[in-house]
Structure formats: C-alpha cells, structure tokens
Amino acid sequence: MICPSCTHDNIPGVETCEECGQSLSEAYQDWGSEEFQELLTEPLSVLNPRTPVCVTPTASLAEVISLLQGKNIGCVLVTGEKGELVGIFTERDVLYRVAGLIRNLGQITVESLMTHRPTALSLSAAIQHALHLMSIHGFRHVPLLDEGDRPVGFVSFRDIVRFIEKNFTSAN
Amino acid sequence: MSIVKKLQELAINRLDLDGYVSCAPDTIVSDVLKEMRGARVSAVLVEADGRLVGIFTERDALTKVANESSTWSSAVEGFMTRTPQSLTAEQSIGEALQLMNAGHYRNVPIVDEHGHIEGNLPQHEIIRFLTDQFPHDIYNLPPDPERIAHTKEGA
Numbered sequence: 001m002i003c004p005s006c007t008h009d010n011i012p013g014v015e016t017c018e019e020c021g022q023s024l025s026e027a028y029q030d031w032g033s034e035e036f037q038e039l040l041t042e043p044l045s046v047l048n049p050r051t052p053v054c055v056t057p058t059a060s061l062a063e064v065i066s067l068l069q070g071k072n073i074g075c076v077l078v079t080g081e082k083g084e085l086v087g088i089f090t091e092r093d094v095l096y097r098v099a100g101l102i103r104n105l106g107q108i109t110v111e112s113l114m115t116h117r118p119t120a121l122s123l124s125a126a127i128q129h130a131l132h133l134m135s136i137h138g139f140r141h142v143p144l145l146d147e148g149d150r151p152v153g154f155v156s157f158r159d160i161v162r163f164i165e166k167n168f169t170s171a172n
Numbered sequence: 173m174s175i176v177k178k179l180q181e182l183a184i185n186r187l188d189l190d191g192y193v194s195c196a197p198d199t200i201v202s203d204v205l206k207e208m209r210g211a212r213v214s215a216v217l218v219e220a221d222g223r224l225v226g227i228f229t230e231r232d233a234l235t236k237v238a239n240e241s242s243t244w245s246s247a248v249e250g251f252m253t254r255t256p257q258s259l260t261a262e263q264s265i266g267e268a269l270q271l272m273n274a275g276h277y278r279n280v281p282i283v284d285e286h287g288h289i290e291g292n293l294p295q296h297e298i299i300r301f302l303t304d305q306f307p308h309d310i311y312n313l314p315p316d317p318e319r320i321a322h323t324k325e326g327a
Contacts, residue, residue, distance in 0.1 A: 036175045036305070062239065069235050092214070095230045099238040100205035135303040138296065157295055158276070164302060165269045 039167055040128035044121060047163055049144055049153030052077045057086060057111035061098060064089055064110045075141040077151045078114050084149040087114035090141055120145045123152060127163070130155050175305060179266035184259060187301055189282050189291025194219045197226065197249035201237055204228055204248045214294060215279040218252050223287040226252035229279060258283045261290055265301060268293055 053067055054077045064076055068091060078087035089110050097113045098105070120143040121129055133139045134157055144153040193207055194217040204216055208230070218226035228248050236251045237243045243251065258281040259268055268280055272295055282291040 065234065065239050074231075091230050091234050094234045094238050095205065095214075096209055099233040100202040100244050103241045105239055131299065131303060134296075135299050157278075157299065158273075161269065161295060161298065162273050165273050 039164075040131065041126045043124045044127055044130055044144060044155055045123045047127065047155055047159045049123070049155050049159070052143065052151045052154050054079045054083075054151060055089075055110060057109060057114075059110045060106050061102065061108045061110060061113065062105035065094065065098070065105060068094070074156060075154065076110070077143055077154065078110055079151065082148070082150075085118070085120060085143055085145055085151050087111065087116050088118040088141065088143060089114040092140065118143060120149075120151075122146070127160065131160055134160070175302075178305070179269065180264055182265050183262050184265055184268055184282060184293060185261035187265065187293060187297045189261065189293055189297075191294070192217055192281075192289075192292030194289060195248065196220065197252075198247045200245055201248055201251060202244040205233060205237075205244075208233070213292075215292065216248070217281050217289055217292055218248060219289055222289075224256070224258060224281050224283050224289050225249075226254050227256040227279065227281060228252040231278075256281055258287075259293070260284065265298065269298055272298070 050073075052075075053071055053073055055064055055067070057078055057080070059078075067076055068074070075088055075090040077085055078089060080086045087110070093113060093115070102108060119133060119137070119139065121133075123144050123146075125144075130142045133142055140157045141154050142156075143151050144155065146152050191211075191213065192215075193211045193213050195204055195207065197218050197220055199218075208214070208216055215227055215229040217224055218228060226249060228251060232251055232253070257271060257275060257277065259271065261282050261284075271277065271280055278295045280293045281289060282293055284290055
C-alpha cells in the first residue's frame with residue numbers, strides 16, 4: 001500500500017504509514033470513490049478495443065511506417081507463423097530508433113527494431129490492469145490476446161482516458 | 173472529495189508541468205528529434221520571443237519526417253502545428269482531460285495570459301494523477317492477468 005503523502009510502500013492492511021505516520025484508512029476514504037473503483041474493475045472488452053493491425057516480422061520499416069501513417073494508428077503488432085504475438089512496434093519506436101537516424105527503410109525489417117514479447121492482457125482482464133501497466137511502466141499500447149496468444153485487439157492510453165472522461169467529467 | 177469534484181476543482185498547476193522541452197522555430201528537425209530522445213519527451217514546444225508559436229510531436233515525427241530524410245536538415249517550423257490549443261495553469265484538470273480527448277492531443281501546452289510558456293501537460297501526467305487517487309488498487313495488483321511475463325521467476 002503506497003502512502004499518498006510520502007509514497008512509502010507499506011505492507012498491505014496496515015492502518016498508518018510506517019514512514020510518516022499518515023493514517024492510511026482516512027487517506028483512502030478521502031481520496032477514493034467507490035464508483036470509480038468499480039468502473040476500473042470492468043473488463044477491457046467494455047472499451048471496445050480496436051482491431052489491431054498485424055504484420056509479419058519480415059515486413060520492412062517502410063511498409064510499417066506507411067501503415068502507421070495511412071491508418072492513423074500508433075502501433076502495429078508483429079505476429080509469428082501461428083498468428084501469435086511476437087512483438088510490437090510503435091510511434092515511440094519511430095522517434096527513438098528511426099526518425100532522423102535511418103534512411104534505407106526498405107531494407108530493414110521490423111523484427112530488428114520492434115519490442116520483443118511485449119506485455120499483453122486478455123480481453124477479460126480488468127481496466128485497472130491496463131491502467132497499471134500504463135502508469136507504472138509507461139506503456140502506451142497494451143495488446144489483447146486470445147487463448148492462443150493471438151492478438152484480438154489493443155487498448156491505448158487514449159481509450160482509457162476517453163472512458164474515464166466519458167464516465168466522470170460529464171456527470172454532476 | 174469525489175473524483176468528479178476533484179477533476180472539476182483541482183487546477184492543472186497541481187500536476188508536474190516542468191518536464192518539457194522548447195526550441196526556436198529555426199531549429200533543424202534532426203536536432204529536435206535528438207532533443208526529444210535525450211529528454212524522453214513526446215513533444216517539443218516551439219517558442220519565439222518567449223511565446224508559444226507551435227508544437228512538434230512524436231506523431232509529426234512519424235507522419236512528416238520519418239520517411240523523408242530530406243526534411244531532417246530543415247527548420248522545425250515547417251513541420252510543427254502552429255498556434256496549438258493551450259490552457260492556463262489555473263484551469264481544471266477536467267478541462268485538460270476534455271481538451272485532450274476532443275482534439276486527440278497527447279500534450280497540452282500551458283501558457284500564461286500573455287502566451288508565455290509555463291509548462292507542458294503530457295497525457296501521462298493525467299494517468300499518473302488518476303492512478304494516484306487509488307494507490308491501493310492500482311499499485312498493488314497481482315501480476316497474474318498478464319499473458320506474457322517479462323522475466324521468469326527464480327527457483
């Protein structure tokens with residue numbers, strides 16, 4: 001349990017922060033909203049995740065970049081022979097690994113620059129798990145997989161922010 | 173205070189707005205890209221005479237310059253979005269959230285009444301704000317629902 005005052009990581013269940021003495025039960029009463037918490041336990045499927053655009057590992061950077069541009073998306077998922085997820089290549093990778101750095105985009109495969117085996121969730125995972133991954137690890141896109149590890153969708157930062165906004169800022 | 177009230181009442185200046193990078197309009201694109209990578213930011217605010225005149229984002233890097241190497245030595249002003257939407261630090265976090273969703277922005281520059289840059293609000297700060305409200309739920313999640321583990325557990 002992270003203390004909202006000093007961010008000390010306490011053992012779950014303690015009533016006061018071991019570091020600064022802040023009452024944790026009171027803090028959460030003040031900060032929390034049951035409605036919000038309930039909403040975050042809903043499955044990711046309620047966000048209507050978008051269909052992913054998938055490419056093979058041997059697709060060239062030129063092809064992938066033109067997909068990202070033309071389809072107005074922020075990531076492509078890279079799939080193996082059985083359709084299983086093997087990697088992800090995002091807009092951020094374009095900034096960090098391509099733009100201003102690589103000229104011969106047709107000769108480089110996406111496999112060489114993608115993030116291998118990205119963390120993924122299932123459609124039935126709770127929204128809070130995706131939010132957790134985004135907040136703690138800074139992921140902007142989380143692929144969603146079926147039982148055979150095949151991509152069935154992905155959720156982005158924006159999907160969750162939009163969902164939160166829709167449910168909260170219009171109310172009251 | 174409920175989350176709705178918080179979003180409406182808490183001002184943007186409660187968030188960390190300092191992690192931004194700015195540059196002059198005549199900075200060349202390859203230098204801007206380098207700066208973005210070095211500072212780990214997804215947008216650069218373009219500033220002239222102390223005022224915000226444009227924004228160059230990761231999306232611009234992808235759509236306008238990534239596969240056009242001839243642009244890399246040109247000035248960023250040719251590729252930036254001019255006079256981007258901005259907010260003041262006194263406006264509410266809820267307003268920022270709405271603007272980001274309506275305009276599909278991932279960064280909102282924060283300026284004072286004269287258009288001088290005071291900071292940048294990246295979408296990630298909003299996510300951090302929201303998850304900070306629920307430290308117990310968000311920070312202490314079990315790893316089980318993740319389909320693929322980053323590292324194998326030790327023996």
